[in-house]
Amino acid sequence: MSQVGDSVEEKAHNEKMDDSRKTSSIVCFNLTRYLILILTLTCLTLLQMNSLTFNFTVICMSDIVDDSHALNPNATHWFEDSNMKSLVFSSMAIGGLLGLLVAMPLMHRVGVRKVLSICGVFSIIGTVLFPLAAEWNFASVLVVRFLQGLGISMVFTVLGSVPIAWAPNNESSTFLAVLSCAFQMSNVICMPISGFLCESSLGWRSIYYLFGVITTICFLIFYFFYTDSPKDHRNVSNHELSLILQDKTTTHKESVPYLAICKDPCVLVTWLSNVGGNLGFLTLVLYGPTYLREVLHFEVRGTGFASALPFLLSAAVKSIAGQLSDRCNFVSERVRFTICGIISRLGLAIGYIGMATTSSTLVAQIAFTFSIAVSGLNIMGTVKCLQLRCKQHVHFAVSAIALMAYVIQFGAPILVGIICPDNTPEQWGWLFMIIGVIVFATSAPFPWFTTAEPAEYTLSREQQEEMKKQRELEECC
Template sequence: MNSITFNFTVICMNDLIENHHLQNSTEPHWMESAAHKSLLFSSTAIGAVIGLIPAVPLIDLLGIRIVLTASGTISAIGSLLFPMAVDIDYYAVVACRILQGLGISIVFTVVGVIPGVWAPKSETGTFLAILSCAFQLSVVLCMPVSGFLCESSLGWKSIYYIFGGLTLFAFMLFFSFYTDSPRFHKNVSEKELKKIEHGKLEEKKESVPYWEICTDITVLTAWLSVFGGNFGFTILTLYGPTYLKDVLNFDVRETGIASALPYVLSALTKFAGGRISDRMDHLSEKTRFTFCAAVSQASVVFGLIVMAMTSNRRIAQIAYTFAITSSGLNIVGNIKCIQLRCRQHVHFAIAVISFFAYAIHIGSPIIVGMITSSAGSTTENWSHLFIIVAIVTVVTNLPFPFLTSEEPGPFVKIIKVPSESV
């Protein structure tokens, strides 16, 4: 929520411009500059990329518990200082946004790592689905709360103080309760530990084999698939509301509802998909994660094509909602494939995916601007954009069913132990 708060409060911050001009300043305020605001939107992604650089060695050295707590504290600091930064200067605001980005740099990595450690083998999909719902729920909660506080007597600055304070409280709880292994947790009984570890092979702790992972065909294929899926998903999430409002002429209230609804449905679909995947144990792991990945990516492509071909407002809204809702299955598709392949090194593989996601976030405004601002009708330009993104998504996902494997990679060192010792 800290990283996306500015996306909502930017419409409430006109008081900064008014106060600036009341001081008889002839210079325009940075809030009046589209370029300055664009940098603020991208600053969290820049901070996240910076945070990813030391993330993998720090996780190896210190563990998830310490590194995630530190990143959460940095995120909270970025939010708590933001209201003061706007009174200092523009670069102080950029610094706070970068701090918020540093705070989310390993969130996606953690979502992929924790289920492998804490989930029983038969419930990994469910764990992945539940943890990854945070991405949808943060938007669903942040939007109405920010809107309420913006219009209240507390004002938009209270949003940053409240979210920053709640973040500190949440991570204090996390640090006091979480451990990097169920074996060392005071609340895990011997019976529960046996259930968590049943059927798992003991993995040897070692340094990350970066080159072996980066040249493994399964990992490369999964990375390519996730890149294409993230590209389509990012375009939909960032610019779908703009398309609904500016091209299909939804009003602000309708756009808000149309934008929030898919995230709620996506969280529900993701949870259901995780449970179903875990219960279909009569099928191989590859069949299960390939099916989920195919449904996820095909839904994004379908939504993009329908939005490109129709001018009907309701059909476009249904296609947009369906695409984002179904895309939630990706977490038990591509990500589960990478988790099974990389095992104890999954944090590096998912850190690379995070890097791709943040790079897409930074670069997509340039691509969208080039296509939608060219000559021709606005509707036609957006249609061209959606078709291009759909083609990219299809091409990057075609190899996935044929070149991936559910088996641990040759770079994964496993200590085979008798089942009774577990």
């Protein structure tokens, strides 16, 4: 947000800074920012894919039980215990939660490039070693799932931070929409491939090895190509840099006003909305294949494709919404993100209630698909709101959403284990009804208490002091 009437000296300083930059002769047709966007999306997608593998392979890993019984006929394998399987689901959330607490302040100091690369290493190790751990013992399975959780700990924070650094203001919504497609694309790619490999002669173990190798290659490219600022990238021309920085405030690293953000009503309402939204979305992500397989009785390969279709639709809807949000200048930013938030949450609640109240397999599948398809708009609503409200401190506000998501991801398997111990349609109906009501209740305040105006804590200290003095003068008058 530049001030009207910037000084000639400041413009001259910026021109001098541009001239002093060392740039490569290869400037990618002034489109380097899009290569950064695609590369970051690929890495985030792979991290999510690695974390999702167990969600699908849980329906085709029975051979480890047979092998165990061949050695110890009277022993109960951990895979046969629903509580232990729930703990395997939850252990990834614990990794994500603890990783976020460490990585968030670390990213503020050393940047996205180094922290996300470290997350990639953890994810690769956890994925490649999972087949061996599954054959070894239960403790080792928890460890590798914990490492996969460390891998996804910064996904939310990165998708909120990268558009601020790399996207021009008139492309920020598109960047946000594309990056957040990692949640959908990971399912679109992971589920069909997993379904195919599970039924092939290669078996479910090949899924982990394949994803591990691809993740290694992509993160090597990311580490050597990505930079935290476009100013530091040799393939960003001065022309492209001016496009990215146009109408942006030059910010410097400063302490995060944690208390002020946590007391901001707009932020609090947005966080509350994400509690219900994440509960609804993550339950379908974690247990979508199980629901399709055990309740709707899909075949393994059919489960893979049926699980992927809603996420493909969600990515398409989100991409269109991002384009519209950047181009619909005839309505305010607040109207744009509010519409996305309402459609996302209301659609998710309606889908859940539809699944809860029908006995038709076709209607349940339609409701399942609809719920996931519209839930993708959540990012265009809540995260966009936080970007506008918190500005340079958005990494903390978005990290708090991730923190709540990992707590929900830890608790959701426990909730499912309590309500749906036998995987009967009636039990799942009760679960879906409860979640649908929670989604609606937590999202109701969002349209009324949010704003697109930057908060006072996003201003410089001098500007905050001036505003304080101005308020004191107005009170005196």
